[in-house]
Amino acid sequence: MNQKSLLIVESPTKVKTIQQHLGKEYDVISCVGHVKDLPKNDLGIDLENDFKIKLAVLPDKKDFIAELRKKSKTADRVLVATDPDREGEAIASHLATEIPEEKLDRVQFTEITKAGINEGINNVRDINHDLVAAQTARRVIDRLVGYKVSPVLWATLQSNMNFVSTNLSAGRVQSAAVKMIVDQDRLRAKFISTNYFDLKADLRKGDSKENFNATLLKVDGLKVASSNDFDSKTGELKNKDVLLLTESQSDELVKELKSGNWIVTDIKKKPRTSNPKPPFTTSTLQQEASRKLRSSARQTMSIAQKLYENGFITYMRTDSTHLSDEAISGSRKVIKSLYGDEFLPENPKQYTTKVRNAQEAHEAIRPAHRVFRTVEDVKAELGDEAGKLYDLIWKRTVASQMKSAKLEQTSITIKNQKAEFRANGQMILFPGYMKVYVEGRDNPDKDLANKERILPALEISERLNCITLEPNSHSTKPPARFTEASLVKALEENGIGRPSTFASILGTIVRRGYVDRKNGKLSPTYLGLAVTQLLENHFTNLVSKEFTVKMEDGLDEVSRGELDAIPFMKNFYKGG
Structure with missing residues (x-):
């Protein structure tokens, strides 16, 4: 009698789906994340011996390790199918130490579908020891930071602040993220708000019943100050060659212009092309879900994990915007059947990934299967919240393969005595991808209407009727507080952390009481x-963006095999 093969995945949710696809020849079990780590009450790192680590089986995984050893002895093969990223590779390496070497195979699933599972099973590979070394280096550095800083936090703050109910901690990523939020608040505190005025005219062509508005642009040839002329960080006027209108000046100007004629002096039209956004990466999915669904990064990743584990989307931790041939074919079939050939480009669109760490980059997040499942399928199986996130992923993927939108922008200059006004309009000539998806908006049809500002057909020297003319008061606004979406974007742009860790960073800094999250x-x-x-006073590097970026770049180089982990850790430990 042939023995079954043993297959190990991280998440218990995947077990049932994979077991159904593989049948009785396989025994599928789950390790539920990490099984080993540095010991809790000991440094676990030999600083004198090339940072050799001492790993201990996690207390709640002792039964699993015993079961793994037992099943590995009798299994025909043992396939380790942990997640295809840095942490997943480390888990695979830790599991491998408990499995007979001659039976061990490493496989990976980028989607939990029959085709995705078969592809994984048929493409056995070795454990990527560069990725493992990078994860080990990250864990060593984080442990050393914790051991160095936590006692200082305790002695200085925790013992003297009675309201502190959680254990204080610092980390090279979370501390840099908190500092970004603190720095934003410091800018807000220093910000000096300035009031400024312009004029808004409601104008009408001849006997038309439709009004359009125009805003004061210049007085006596001098540009009137607008929001762009102020420093966004300080609120101070940065452009001195503008007219800063006061309330009394604007009132006086209204009186002067009431008796004047409104004449069209210039009409400019120019075409504009709006291209679709690339399909989702982990970071852009978190940002869009925050904007459109008001979902926290943690909630988004939790729902995305369920969608992946139940075979609805591809792997959700990725820096890549690349789509497979299967995904492109699936998208093009959807476009052709739902929207017609006019929305289908002649050639598929490919997006270049702006990521240096190619080994950790997979396909973009997109619907799984050759024929994408419907939103109704997802809602029926996983509920409304999962359906909403899947809908977002489905639309972004399909839109990424549609034709660009074609627009026409119109700029009309209108003069009244010494004052020059500007009216701007925009027409959508062809909606293209906007028919399906517009970034930052919930309803594409409604947003298409919002994007259109229709101006009447006018001619040079045409005289217009002024319906209303009134001063418009403005005040400069301090830098906005971060939202989860804007912080995720800032973390990614600054190279702090990695998209797969953003959700846990945000969760940690809120849970530890360093940051408040109110109304988003x-x-x-x-x-x-x-x-x-x-x-800032005692551990400058920990809150330095530059230091954190340097560390992340170093870890990426280790994961690509371009840098040896031991000199990298030594350099860090000695303050390099």
């Missing part, structure tokens, strides 16, 4: 300010 806005707490101030 992130602001530092008194504790967050105190911890940041302490780190």
Whole structure:
């Protein structure tokens, strides 16, 4: 009698689906994440012996390890199918130490579908030891940071602040993220708000019943100050060659212009092409779900995990915008059947990934299967919240393969005595991808209407009727507080952390009481300010964006096999 092959995945949710596809020849079990880590009450790192680590089986995984050893002895093959990323590779390496070497195979599934599972099973590979080395280096550095800083936080703050109910901690990524939020608040505190005025005219062509508006642009040839003329960080006027209108000046100008004629002096039209956005990466999915679904990064990743494990989407931790031939073919079939040939480009669109770490980049997040499942399928199986996120992924993927939108922008200059006004309009000539998806908006049809500002057909020297003319008061606004979406974007742009860790970073800094999350806005707490101030004074590197970026880049180089982990860790430990 042939023995079954043993297959190990991370998540228990995948077990049933994979077991159904593979049948009785396989025994599928789940390790539920990491099985080994550095010991809890000991450094676990030999600083004198090339940072050799001492791994301990996690207390709640002892039974699983015993079961793994037992099943591995009798299994024909043992396939380790942990997630295809840095952490998943480390888990595979830790599991491998408990499995007979001659039976061990490493496989990966980028989607939990019959085709995806078969592809994984048929493409056995070795464990990627560069990825493992990078994960080990990250864990060593994070442990050393914790051991070095935590006692100082305790001695300086925790023992003197009675309201602190959680254990204080610092980390090279979370501390840099908190500092970004603190720095934003410091800018807000220093910001000086300035009031400025312009004029808004409601104009009408001849006996038309439709009004359009125009805004004061120049007086006596001098540009009137607008929001772009102020420093967004300080609120101060940065462009001195503009006219800063006061309330009394704007009132006086209204009186002067009331008796004047409104004459069209210039009409400019120019075409504009709007291209679709690439399909989702982990980071852009978190940003869009935050904007459109008001979903936190943690909620988004939790729902995306369920969609992946149940075979609805591809792997959700990725820096890549690449789509496979299967995904492109699936998208083009959808476009042809739902929207027609006029929306289908002659050639498929390919997007280049702006990621240096190619080994950790997979396909973009997109619907799984050759024929994409419907939103109704997802809602029926996983509920409304999963359906909404899948809908977002489905639309973004399909839109990425549609034709660009064609627009026409119109700019009309209208003069009245010494004042020059500007009216701007936009027409959508062909909606293209906007028919399906517009970034940052819920309803594409409604947004198409919002994007159109129709101006009447006018001619040079034509005289217009002024229906209303009134001063418009404005005040400069301080830099906006971070939202989860804007912080995720800033973390990615600054190279702090990796998209797969953004959700846990945000969760940690809120849970530890360093940051408040109210109405979608992130602001530092008194504790967050105190911890940041302490780190700035005594552990400058920990809150330095440049240091954190240098560390992440180094870890990426280790994962690609371009840098040896041991000199990298030595350099860090010695303060390099």
